[in-house]
Structure formats: C-alpha cells, structure tokens
Amino acid sequence: MMKPPSILPLRLDRVVLDIGGKRVIKDVSATLTAAPCSIVLGPNGAGKTLLLKLCHGLIAPTAGSVTWAGAPCGNVQHAQAMVFQQPVMLRRSVAANIAYALTVRGRPRAEQRARIDDVLARTGLRRFAESPARRLSVGEKQRLALARAWAIEPQVLFLDEPTASLDPAGTRQVEEIILAIHRGGTKVIMTTHDLQQARRLADEVMFLHRGRLYEQTPAAAFFTAPRTPEAQRFLEGTLFPNIRRVV
Template structure:
C-alpha cells in the first residue's frame, strides 16, 4: 500500500514531538526509518499504524486512514509482546480476535510458523523461547494476519548475529511476497542489505526522504553525515 503523510504533527502538552511531516512512500518500497534516539522514529511508526492519533494532519494508506485497514497494517516491536501461552496459541489468538473460523486459523498458524522456521516449537511456551525465536514468533503472528504492511521497530537490535540474520532472511521473504515494510533501525549495514529508501528524522522533523544511494553517497546535511559516521565507525 502507498503511504501518504500530510502535515503530520503530534504534540504532548507544549512539546511538538512530530513536526509537520509531508511525504509519499510507494507501495513496493522497503523503507528504513533512521535518526538519533529521541528523533521520533517510534512515534512515527505508532502514528502510521494507528496506535496513536495525530494532533494535526493525517496518515493515509491508499487514501484511507489506518483505522480502515484492520489487520492489514501490523507492527512488530523491539521487545516482542507475547502471551504466556504456546507459540501456536499466540498466533491463533490473534486470528480468533479477527473472527476467523478454527480450520482457517489452524492453516494460517501452521503456514506462519513454517515461514519463520518455528514449526517444531509450536507447543513450546513463548516465554521459554530464545530472544530470536520470540521475535520470529512475533513476526509469524503478524504474517498470519495476511498484512499488506508491516511496521518494525528495531526488530534485531537485541538479537545476536545469528538470530538477526534469521530475521533479516524473513524480512527479505516478506518483500518478495509484496508486503510493504517500514523498519526503524540504527544498523546501517542492515539498511544497505534490506532497504531501497530512507526516511531520516531529526527532533521530530523530516530531514531527508531519499533513495539508499542518495542517502549514503549524496547527503550534504550535517546531521545526516554525522549520523552515518557515528554508526559506521
């Protein structure tokens, strides 16, 4: 789905946390959301998902507000939010809330577990899984909803290299299946591997929206150059 942000702003008290953002992101793009800590990346993801409502402006997916796309826009958090139930039940419960019949839920759960390589762990309690397995389970739950968009907030920042590579492989698979992905990350090597455009934020403002090549090779903004140097060296 195509994303349009029109004069998007989010305010808490007298603090302007997201400041008048306008942009358009095409449906086929895997988008990196970059910026220093506190720049507003997570807030922007929440607004794009519909978890938060803008103070001003609007978020549109294919010309409709996020609330019109129940289940089609999903989110994967930095720290997975899982039920104290089995891996299978974590996914099944999300589908139950969508009103799907049991047979359809079962087929989707098993397909999602297979897609992330967790079929053999379907009866394991989620809390005993490793960090990487928990993150893959969270992704499987999102995939079972058959989304058009997945928003990811630092999905590999707490994982070891092997687990992070597994998650990246799944992200590439999602791209090939036509899912639009926006991923907040500080990992510039990951951005180069996965993404084809960058949104760079600074203090709640959109500082740059460009292709990967332009971002890494043609940026002249001091904040962007400083950020790239600080993350790559």
C-alpha cells in the same frame, strides 16, 4: 482468493505530535508507496517509534493527517500489522499465539492450522509449536512476533527496531524473514538506528532526526550522496544523538 484493494499509498501531511507540551514529531510530510522496503533511519530518540505508531494509528497526531489511499487510519488497520521492539507474547503456546491473532482478524478456524504450520516452518519455530511462548529466548520471541504478523498476511508490516536486542545470528535470521515477507508482496516500513542494517535492507531511507524528517531518498543515493548535512554527519558517525531524549 481475490486480492483486496491496496490501502497504499500512505500519506503523511504536516503531521505534528506533542507529548507533555513538547513537540516530538515536527511537521512530517511524506508519501509511502507500495513497492519499496522503507527504512526509517535515525539516532535514538529521533521519534522513529512514535512515527511508526502514528502511521499505524496507535496514536493520533496533534495536527496534520495520516491517510491510507485517501482513507483515515481506523478503517484500514485490519490490513496492517506491527512488530514491536519488545513484542508481547500471550501466556499460551507458540501456536496458540498465532491462532489468537488469526481469530482476532476473523480468519475461520478451519484454515488456521495450515497457516500456523506454514509460518512456523518459515520462521524455524515448528518444533516450538506447543511450547509456552513466554519461555522462548529473545530471538525466538522476535521470530514468533514476525510469524504472528506474517500469518495474518498484512498489506503493510511495521517493524520497530526488530533486531535491537539480538545477537548477529539472531539479527540475520530476522532480516531474512523480513526480506521474505517483503518478497511476498508486503510493504515493509521499519525503523532502525543501525546503519549497516539499513544498507542491507533498505530500498528507500527516511532519515529522521529530532522529530523532523530530513529526507526520503532511494537507498543507493542516500548512502553515497545524502542531501542533508545531518544525514551526512549521521553516516559519518558524528551526529550526536539528541540529549534531551524522547521516549
């Protein structure tokens, strides 16, 4: 199969988002390139989810622009996928959930079966293939969401706190899947508030606090010598989360 042209880099240019008269994303500018696993790190209510949705094109910025290799959002969504913090499973079997995503993305039915088997095996869900998806445990659902995203082979995968409600074993499984997807050449942009997780996964860290992007730094540098005092305090655990919380 010929590789389609890359939609990266993703460029955010002075992106602002107001919700209900409140500024929840403040003047964020950044460039995300193809290679690194980018972790959006920040306390609860920092605006991480909103930033992800802005990048993915699910919400439009109040001001500023989001462009993919120069193109506006709408044109390239087919090359992206997103796994939500609480993924929605369709009321059908595990395999049919993946088939649905493949059908929506226009993959011919003939090649779906093999693709489904492949991602179910990679995410350890093969024996659940014919089970109702809504009957899965939280961890299995999260893996199915990853399998569904993986199946459509996106260039860019957004992950919104994918392990927020998982136990350590489940977290580990999900992280391994994420790393495998990243190794396969997919750009990963993921939010987390978990410092340890960021250490394990990040190639670069985007530190977000109260809707402002404080820094975008290679992971090694961020964890040893953050440039901003806010990040420093977050690493020390003394940066108190935003009291006036934003959904």
